[in-house]
Amino acid sequence: MRRPTFESLSQELLEAGIAPKFADRLRRELEDHYRDLEREALANERSAIAAAVEARRRLGTDEMIAHECLSRPELKSWVYRSRCVVLCLRGLCLIYLGLRAVVRGAAGCRAPLARFAAAGAAAAAVVAALLLVLELSISADRAPVPVRTLGHVQRVAAVEPPSSGGGALRGQPGAETPVGELAADVPPRREIDMPAIDRPRLSKPDVPRVAMRVRPVVALEIELRPGALPKMQAADGDLLPIVKIPPRFPVVAARRGIEGYVLIEYTVTRTGSVSDVVVVESSSEVFEQPALDAVSKFKYKPRVVDGRAVPVRGVRTRMRFVLEA
Amino acid sequence: MAQSNPPFMSGVPELLLLRALSRGEMYGYELVKAVRVATGNTISLGEGVVYPALYGLERRGALKARRKTVNGRSRVYYTITPKGLRRLDELAQEWERISSGVSAALEDAGHA
Numbered sequence: 001m002r003r004p005t006f007e008s009l010s011q012e013l014l015e016a017g018i019a020p021k022f023a024d025r026l027r028r029e030l031e032d033h034y035r036d037l038e039r040e041a042l043a044n045e046r047s048a049i050a051a052a053v054e055a056r057r058r059l060g061t062d063e064m065i066a067h068e069c070l071s072r073p074e075l076k077s078w079v080y081r082s083r084c085v086v087l088c089l090r091g092l093c094l095i096y097l098g099l100r101a102v103v104r105g106a107a108g109c110r111a112p113l114a115r116f117a118a119a120g121a122a123a124a125a126v127v128a129a130l131l132l133v134l135e136l137s138i139s140a141d142r143a144p145v146p147v148r149t150l151g152h153v154q155r156v157a158a159v160e161p162p163s164s165g166g167g168a169l170r171g172q173p174g175a176e177t178p179v180g181e182l183a184a185d186v187p188p189r190r191e192i193d194m195p196a197i198d199r200p201r202l203s204k205p206d207v208p209r210v211a212m213r214v215r216p217v218v219a220l221e222i223e224l225r226p227g228a229l230p231k232m233q234a235a236d237g238d239l240l241p242i243v244k245i246p247p248r249f250p251v252v253a254a255r256r257g258i259e260g261y262v263l264i265e266y267t268v269t270r271t272g273s274v275s276d277v278v279v280v281e282s283s284s285e286v287f288e289q290p291a292l293d294a295v296s297k298f299k300y301k302p303r304v305v306d307g308r309a310v311p312v313r314g315v316r317t318r319m320r321f322v323l324e325a
Numbered sequence: 326m327a328q329s330n331p332p333f334m335s336g337v338p339e340l341l342l343l344r345a346l347s348r349g350e351m352y353g354y355e356l357v358k359a360v361r362v363a364t365g366n367t368i369s370l371g372e373g374v375v376y377p378a379l380y381g382l383e384r385r386g387a388l389k390a391r392r393k394t395v396n397g398r399s400r401v402y403y404t405i406t407p408k409g410l411r412r413l414d415e416l417a418q419e420w421e422r423i424s425s426g427v428s429a430a431l432e433d434a435g436h437a
Contacts, residue, residue, distance in 0.1 A: 032398075060372060060373035
């Protein structure tokens with residue numbers, strides 16, 4: 001089974017201002033640690049796949065590790081820790097360069113009007129530079145929000161609700177969804193097509209291969225519990241998903257032909273990120289971690305009430321893991 | 326002057342990491358295992374999140390890190406510094422003080 005590389009985690013941390021020395025070392029240490037955990041699980045007579053899954057689980061999600069890094073300002077690079085100083089220096093350089101150009105131009109003019117115009121231009125340049133420094137200082141305090149591309153979120157279609165019961169499920173038309181009632185303004189149900197996954201090869205596969213080529217599809221449904229949304233005014237904005245990356249279909253389940261679902265509940269914060277993610281119910285534990293990993297990466301345009309972004313609790317997403325021939 | 330502690334529970338992993346490293350040089354996986362064994366499996370640190378804690382300690386001068394190759398495997402080993410030993414003493418004393426206070430409060434509550 002292919003080992004994780006933590007490249008994307010390292011890159012995210014670099015973009016968020018973590019010192020390159022720590023971001024790079026973290027990637028290598030996590031890879032080493034993963035190998036040790038995998039070895040430990042194999043020594044405890046786990047299969048190769050189970051060892052890999054356990055090692056990844058014990059290491060923790062990328063989001064947990066990133067959160068721990070970003071909550072420690074001492075890990076940030078010097079430039080990020082001294083942002084105001086750097087911005088002021090930049091501003092002073094701009095002011096100096098602007099003034100120098102204007103003064104040189106004015107020195108060559110003899111007419112009083114031209115000198116007056118040059119002085120006015122110099123004053124305008126100084127004011128503009130100071131405003132720029134002020135704006136950059138304000139925006140420096142805001143944490144950058146990573147935006148992921150929507151490259152693999154594709155066409156959407158209607159979704160059948162799953163039948164009740166656990167284990168391998170196939171959606172049956174007309175079955176009731178085992179969740180709470182939907183809010184009136186929930187967007188229509190959508191399903192997202194996933195490209196066929198690249199199945200890793202195992203030296204000693206201990207599960208039978210799936211006889212026919214199947215395409216794993218993960219369907220997403222968004223629901224809000226009653227009372228989750230505060231009242232809106234006319235000029236307010238609704239909660240709007242921007243990035244909804246479907247989870248990876250677990251290799252173990254794909255090889256065994258297992259389908260299922262996970263119902264996840266979370267809070268959308270004021271910045272549009274996701275927090276307090278919990279699994280409400282699932283048909284099988286094997287789908288839970290991929291679902292949690294995917295939901296943690298969701299991004300929303302936050303709900304705006306009375307001109308202020310507000311957190312929205314109780315947002316639910318149902319992810320169905322379906323194998324389609 | 327002792328460093329001020331934020332809400333104390335956030336100092337417990339730091340206390341355990343420094344205590345484990347005071348016994349000798351270790352790398353991340355080894356360190357997590359040592360803490361688990363030393364606490365009798367009561368406290369298990371999140372395996373991946375131990376690294377940001379180690380980097381924070383290193384940045385504050387409590388630890389030193391160096392890459393070493395042992396049995397053909399190259400890993401980063403952490404060693405406690407004198408500053409780290411002083412920090413360990415401070416945290417241990419703080420922990421003694423708080424746990425005595427909590428024990429006294431529970432005993433009082435039991436008698437009340």
